[in-house]
Every structure is written in C-alpha cells, then in structure tokens.
Amino acid sequence: MPEDTYDVIVIGAGPVGENVADRIVQGGLTAAIVERELVGGECSYWACMPTKALLRDAAALRAVRSLPAAAQAVTGELDPAAVLRRRDSFASHWDDAGQVSWLVGAGVALLRGQGRIVADRTVEVSSAAGAATTVHARHAVVVATGSSAFVPPVPGLTETAPWTSRQAASAHAVPARLTIVGGGVVGTEMATAYSALGARVTLVSRDGILPTVEPFAAARVTAALEKAGVELYPTTAPAEARRDGTGAVHLTLADGTTIVSDEILVATGRTPNTTDLGLERIGLAPGDWLRVDESLRVVDAEGAVVGDGWLYAAGDVNRRALLTHQGKYQARAVGDTIVARARGTEVDLSPWGRHAATADDRAVTQVIFSDPEIAAVGLTLRAATDTGLDVRAVEYDLGAVAGASLHADGYEGRASMVVDVSRNVLVGFTVVGPDVAELLQAATIAIVGEVPLERLWHAVPAYPTMSEIWLRLLETYGRDAHSRTPFPGAR
Numbered sequence: 241m242p243e244d245t246y247d248v249i250v251i252g253a254g255p256v257g258e259n260v261a262d263r264i265v266q267g268g269l270t271a272a273i274v275e276r277e278l279v280g281g282e283c284s285y286w287a288c289m290p291t292k293a294l295l296r297d298a299a300a301l302r303a304v305r306s307l308p309a310a311a312q313a314v315t316g317e318l319d320p321a322a323v324l325r326r327r328d329s330f331a332s333h334w335d336d337a338g339q340v341s342w343l344v345g346a347g348v349a350l351l352r353g354q355g356r357i358v359a360d361r362t363v364e365v366s367s368a369a370g371a372a373t374t375v376h377a378r379h380a381v382v383v384a385t386g387s388s389a390f391v392p393p394v395p396g397l398t399e400t401a402p403w404t405s406r407q408a409a410s411a412h413a414v415p416a417r418l419t420i421v422g423g424g425v426v427g428t429e430m431a432t433a434y435s436a437l438g439a440r441v442t443l444v445s446r447d448g449i450l451p452t453v454e455p456f457a458a459a460r461v462t463a464a465l466e467k468a469g470v471e472l473y474p475t476t477a478p479a480e481a482r483r484d485g486t487g488a489v490h491l492t493l494a495d496g497t498t499i500v501s502d503e504i505l506v507a508t509g510r511t512p513n514t515t516d517l518g519l520e521r522i523g524l525a526p527g528d529w530l531r532v533d534e535s536l537r538v539v540d541a542e543g544a545v546v547g548d549g550w551l552y553a554a555g556d557v558n559r560r561a562l563l564t565h566q567g568k569y570q571a572r573a574v575g576d577t578i579v580a581r582a583r584g585t586e587v588d589l590s591p592w593g594r595h596a597a598t599a600d601d602r603a604v605t606q607v608i609f610s611d612p613e614i615a616a617v618g619l620t621l622r623a624a625t626d627t628g629l630d631v632r633a634v635e636y637d638l639g640a641v642a643g644a645s646l647h648a649d650g651y652e653g654r655a656s657m658v659v660d661v662s663r664n665v666l667v668g669f670t671v672v673g674p675d676v677a678e679l680l681q682a683a684t685i686a687i688v689g690e691v692p693l694e695r696l697w698h699a700v701p702a703y704p705t706m707s708e709i710w711l712r713l714l715e716t717y718g719r720d721a722h723s724r725t726p727f728p729g730a731r
C-alpha cells in the first residue's frame with residue numbers, strides 16, 4: 241500500500257478545507273487534501289451558488305417592476321428554463337476541473353477518495369475503485385467534512401424519495417406543486433425561488449418561519465411569501481408521508497391536513513459528515529458534531545483535546561456557524577494556528593487575536609436571500625437579552641429613508657440595532673427589505689471594531705443612499721449615549 245507524509249492533511253475539499261490547505265501552504269508547510277466527491281464541496285454545487293442563481297432573476301425582475309418607467313420595457317415573464325441554464329453555469333455544470341486546477345496551482349496535493357482516520361496523524365484514503373493509500377501528517381489533521389441534509393424520522397418520508405437541498409439546488413425542471421418541510425433558511429429561500437419559477441408552493445414548519453431572526457424581519461418575509469401565493473402551515477409538523485402510484489406525494493400533518501404535491505423538499509437542518517470518518521478509532525462517536533476548543537482543536541466529551549492536539553475541525557462539521565464565510569474565517573484561523581505551532585511561534589487566542597475565531601461568537605454575518613432579503617450580524621435583541629447583556633434596541637422604517645424611496649416605488653423595509661448599554665457599542669444589527677444585502681458590512685465593521693456610538697455619529701452616510709438608515713437609527717437611539725428616554729420608533 242503506497243504511503244506518503246505531508247505536514248498537514250485536510251479531510252474534505254469544501255470551501256473550508258480548500259482555505260485551510262491554502263493557508264497551510266502559504267505558511268510554508270506542505271498539505272494534502274482528501275475529497276470523496278467534488279472539489280468545492282456543498283457550497284459550490286448544491287448550496288450557496290446554485291441557490292442564489294435560482295433566486296437572482298426573479299429579484300432583478302421585481303426590482304425593474306418597482307420602477308414604472310422601466311417596467312414598461314419588461315414585456316414578458318420569467319423564463320424558468322433560462323434560469324436553470326444560468327444556474328447550471330454557476331454550479332460549473334457539476335464539474336470540479338476549475339477548482340482542481342486552483343488547488344494544484346496553490347500547491348496542494350489532491351487525494352481523491354473517502355478519508356478515514358486510522359491512527360494518530362494517519363488517514364487512509366479509499367478510492368471509488370477500491371484502492372487504498374495511507375497518508376501521515378507530521379503536524380496536524382484537519383477535519384472539514386461539512387454537513388448533509390437531516391431528514392426527520394417521519395413515517396414514510398424516506399420512502400417518498402424526498403428532495404433535500406441538493407435536489408432543490410440542482411433540479412432540471414420545476415415541479416408544478418412543491419411541498420417544503422422546514423421554515424428555516426433553506427425552506428424560505430427555496431419557497432421564494434420555486435414560487436417565482438412557477439411552482440405552487442406549500443411550506444410546512446413546526447417552529448414558525450425563520451424563528452432565529454428578529455421577529456419584525458421574519459414577519460416581512462412571511463407576508464411576502466403569502467403575497468407570492470405560498471401556502472403556509474407555520475406551526476404544525478408532518479405526521480406521515482407517502483408517494484402514490486401516479487407519483488404524487490401525500491403529506492399528512494399533525495392536525496390531520498393532507499397536502500398533495502409532485503415533489504417534497506425536506507429542509508429541516510443539517511447532520512454532520514462524521515459517520516464514516518474513523519472517529520471510533522480515536523475514542524469519538526461517529527455521527528456526532530465535532531466539539532472544538534478555542535483554537536479549533538477537537539475535544540472529547542470531557543473537553544480534553546484528542547491525543548496531543550493533532551486533530552482540528554473547521555466549518556460546518558464543528559457546528560459553530562453553518563455558513564461558508566464563517567467556515568472560511570475559521571479556516572484562516574486554524575491554518576495560521578497550525579503553522580505557528582509547527583514553527584514554535586506565538587499563538588494569539590485572545591479575543592480578536594490573530595489565531596482566534598472570535599467573530600463566531602460575537603459577529604456572525606448572514607444574508608437570507610428571500611425577497612425581501614434579511615441581512616443580520618451579531619445578536620438579536622432576544623439572544624442578547626438571553627446572554628445577560630444590558631441592551632437597548634431601536635428600529636427604523638427603511639422605506640422612510642430617501643435612498644430607499646428612490647430605489648423603488650413603495651419601498652418597504654425595516655432595520656434595527658441592538659446596543660450594549662454598558663459599553664455603548666453595537667452588538668447586533670438586522671435589516672429587512674429588497675436589495676439590502678450590501679448594507680451589512682458597515683454593521684459588521686461597527687460590531688467587530690467595537691466602535692462607540694458617539695464615534696458612529698461621525699460616520700456620515702452619503703445622501704441619498706440607503707445607508708442613511710444608520711443616521712436614522714442613531715437619531716432614534718438618542719445622542720446622549722446612555723439616554724433611556726423613549727424616542728419615536730424606539731423600544
């Protein structure tokens with residue numbers, strides 16, 4: 241059996257694994273990456289990119305239609321087949337040649353096959369053809385194996401061969417009727433996309449629509465889905481499912497309602513890709529999320545690092561924040577940490593230190609590409625209160641900002657900021673409205689930079705842009721930093 245040694249072995253060539261390996265090589269070490277499917281992972285072929293491509297045309301059409309003069313120029317309807325073709329190109333036609341050539345150019349060795357940990361610092365790679373190679377790591381192994389769709393144990397559901405996010409992202413035809421189970425990010429984005437593409441969509445959710453975002457933002461997306469014709473069952477769970485002889489799926493809910501559709505999409509969260517990774521060989525439980533310490537080293541149930549600390553985990557698999565950009569941020573931190581430890585140089589894990597992934601706790605960013613979009617960073621009012629912070633939140637009507645009223649006739653949106661009263665800094669920001677995604681980074685910088693509110697008054701938003709929402713939120717909060725006097729729109 242052939243054997244090789246590298247400084248670092250990364251298992252999983254999704255966006256996170258690729259960035260870990262690149263960072264390792266940039267740091268002067270050697271790296272091999274193990275991939276069983278496509279280099280680029282879920283994000284490139286079945287998640288971020290293709291789903292955003294499914295959503296983009298309808299958003300552009302809505303934008304044009306909200307300007308009466310420009311709307312005159314729109315003479316037809318959305319062409320679903322053309323949307324799917326454009327989506328295909330954003331999924332690189334499910335061919336990873338482009339990403340492989342990037343990896344090779346970056347100096348990373350690619351080992352195709354299933355990676356399994358067989359001993360400390362040792363990984364066996366089994367190719368689809370049955371060949372096995374054993375590779376050794378001088379310094380570290382990084383698990384970046386991501387996650388897969390979780391299918392809940394609803395009687396009959398698996399037998400219906402339901403869609404998961406993979407099929408929703410890569411479908412080559414739009415079903416006439418689509419039932420979606422799950423009211424989280426995948427459920428709402430795909431309800432937005434497929435209703436715009438012409439499907440009659442029913443959305444079933446046990447815990448409401450977007451339960452983890454600010455309630456005012458979730459309410460606007462819920463109203464927009466209803467306006468788009470999506471039938472919502474927001475507080476009931478599926479009880480059983482079956483596919484009949486004609487191919488139709490019957491989903492019966494806990495309240496006895498039965499929904500009939502051509503396809504059913506299960507969007508009920510994720511499960512870690514750790515079932516066939518050899519975790520049992522190192523005392524960890526296959527199928528579990530990997531727990532990590534502050535330097536992203538894997539720890540056991542008691543919190544002790546595995547072995548002498550040779551095993552790290554980054555990205556979805558450690559469950560800190562299931563988002564590509566947060567995983568890539570972890571990748572930069574873990575790559576630099578491994579290089580520093582290999583060289584014996586200082587590892588700075590202090591908050592916001594070079595090797596810490598502090599933003600995972602305090603400043604996770606997310607854009608939900610529903611229509612309207614939701615862009616959020618940091619803590620919601622509820623999350624901040626639950627963590628015991630003394631906070632005050634204010635909201636403002638984005639539609640009342642000059643830039644927004646110019647952007648589209650009848651523009652509707654809303655924003656909020658959550659302020660840590662004791663430090664007078666922002667800890668959370670949420671905005672909902674059409675085309676708000678690009679407003680997010682200013683808030684992220686304010687939170688990460690811990691910019692005091694009195695200084696934010698000097699960050700003057702250009703007129704007439706939607707960024708003037710900042711000025712309005714500050715005015716609503718009140719210039720006296722510690723004022724608790726309620727202002728119009730404040731709570």
Ligand SMILES: Cc1cc2nc3c(=O)[nH]c(=O)nc-3n(C[C@H](O)[C@H](O)[C@H](O)COP(=O)(O)OP(=O)(O)OC[C@H]3O[C@@H](n4cnc5c(N)ncnc54)[C@H](O)[C@@H]3O)c2cc1C
Nearest residue numbers: 252254256276281282287288355385386555556562563564
């Ligand atoms: C529908 C959908 C839309 C999304 N949209 C967004 C978005 O717009 N923005 C955003 O930030 N996030 C989005 N996400 C989340 C994002 O896709 C994930 O956070 C991201 O893909 C995680 O990257 P990763 O590298 O950790 O894992 P993955 O992308 O899952 O990659 C892991 C890789 O490891 C490989 N692998 C697994 N086990 C093994 C093994 N034992 N041996 C060898 N290889 C292995 C897999 O084949 C895969 O290629 C979306 C998710 C879904 C489901």
Ligand SMILES: NC(=O)c1ccc[n+]([C@@H]2O[C@H](COP(=O)([O-])OP(=O)(O)OC[C@H]3O[C@@H](n4cnc5c(N)ncnc54)[C@H](O)[C@@H]3O)[C@@H](O)[C@H]2O)c1
Nearest residue numbers: 392422423424425426427446447507508509562607608609
């Ligand atoms: N734009 C983006 O950033 C983007 C887009 C899509 C996905 N993602 C990420 O991908 C991950 C997965 O998304 P998701 O929507 O699958 O998960 P999610 O956690 O956002 O939502 C899952 C939903 O399913 C419901 N649910 C769970 N178990 C259920 C059951 N047994 N029966 C009925 N309902 C059940 C939950 O209440 C929840 O509302 C998320 O972490 C998300 O951040 C990000």
